[in-house]
Amino acid sequence: MDFIGLILWPIKWVIELILVAFHSMWTFFGLDPDSGITWVLSIVGLVIVVRAALIPIFVRQIKSQRRMLEVAPQLKKIQDKYKGKKDQFSREAMSRETMELYKRTGTNPLSSCLPLLLQMPIFFGLFSVLNDASVKDQAGVGAMSQELADSFANAVFLGAPLNSTFINAMNAGGPWQVMVVAAVMIVLMTASQFITQLQIVSKNMSPETKASPMFRQQRILLYLLPLVFAFSGVAFPLGVMFYWLVSNFWTMGQQFVVIRNMPTPGSEAARAREARLAKKGKLVVEEKQDSAVAVEEPKKTQRQQPMGKTRAKKQGGK
Numbered sequence: 001m002d003f004i005g006l007i008l009w010p011i012k013w014v015i016e017l018i019l020v021a022f023h024s025m026w027t028f029f030g031l032d033p034d035s036g037i038t039w040v041l042s043i044v045g046l047v048i049v050v051r052a053a054l055i056p057i058f059v060r061q062i063k064s065q066r067r068m069l070e071v072a073p074q075l076k077k078i079q080d081k082y083k084g085k086k087d088q089f090s091r092e093a094m095s096r097e098t099m100e101l102y103k104r105t106g107t108n109p110l111s112s113c114l115p116l117l118l119q120m121p122i123f124f125g126l127f128s129v130l131n132d133a134s135v136k137d138q139a140g141v142g143a144m145s146q147e148l149a150d151s152f153a154n155a156v157f158l159g160a161p162l163n164s165t166f167i168n169a170m171n172a173g174g175p176w177q178v179m180v181v182a183a184v185m186i187v188l189m190t191a192s193q194f195i196t197q198l199q200i201v202s203k204n205m206s207p208e209t210k211a212s213p214m215f216r217q218q219r220i221l222l223y224l225l226p227l228v229f230a231f232s233g234v235a236f237p238l239g240v241m242f243y244w245l246v247s248n249f250w251t252m253g254q255q256f257v258v259i260r261n262m263p264t265p266g267s268e269a270a271r272a273r274e275a276r277l278a279k280k281g282k283l284v285v286e287e288k289q290d291s292a293v294a295v296e297e298p299k300k301t302q303r304q305q306p307m308g309k310t311r312a313k314k315q316g317g318k
Helices: 001-028 037-051 055-081 088-105 114-136 148-153 166-172 176-203 215-236 238-261 270-281 283-291 307-316
Strands: none
Touching: 001 114, 037 055, 037 114, 037 238, 055 088, 055 238, 055 270, 088 176, 114 148, 114 238, 166 176, 166 215, 176 215, 176 238, 176 270, 238 270
């Protein structure tokens, strides 16, 4: 076993356990254990469990990315200040000011990448389990026995075998069901990815961020990532594509919830949230909680006591 295989082994073991557990559950409820719908529903259950477990990591990633977007305009000012200056003193000064900015704002460019790096072994494990079962027709490292791997590899969904690919079906002249199912899934995967990126670019960026180079990078990803699914989807088996499709829909819904409830300050989504809170009469309370801004209440003055005429004359005489 190679080094990567050694790292993925425990992850694949857990993934196979969850996948087989859902397969057993659907079989218990009366579905055919060798049916494509049974295995597709098992994949859906697997994606839901795994993505739900990754929610804390996702939230941390979103917060890190948002902080980086907030400091992007200040970072651009530092870069513009030393633009064209290539001497050692200027480079050191630029690096020092950049680090001071990160320290002052509590941001770290690596912190937004760390959650993604933690997710990568899990996604590779998912892909490996589904690919080994559907394409290689081989047993897994744990609960995925050879019998279950055969069942998965030979399962048919809407007339399309889960181990088939769009390219193979097209080259072999069929079955046409594979090309239809794969084409529909590729369109849905591409559309869901585009909508996910569009939510970020159009609703969750402040005007300052939209004027920074980071916005241009996001605009490129808006069109680039969907194309990745469009071109790569034709070469992957349907069993793996079902995982990607469900995962994309999960990401799209998750992103919608995050943007609605944790928008970037100054963005269109933040203004929409403020309008909703104002309509409900909760804007002031929420602003205190989110931004931790202490609003000083007016000081209570001591009530003026009424004075009698005699007492007033005495004080006037003084």
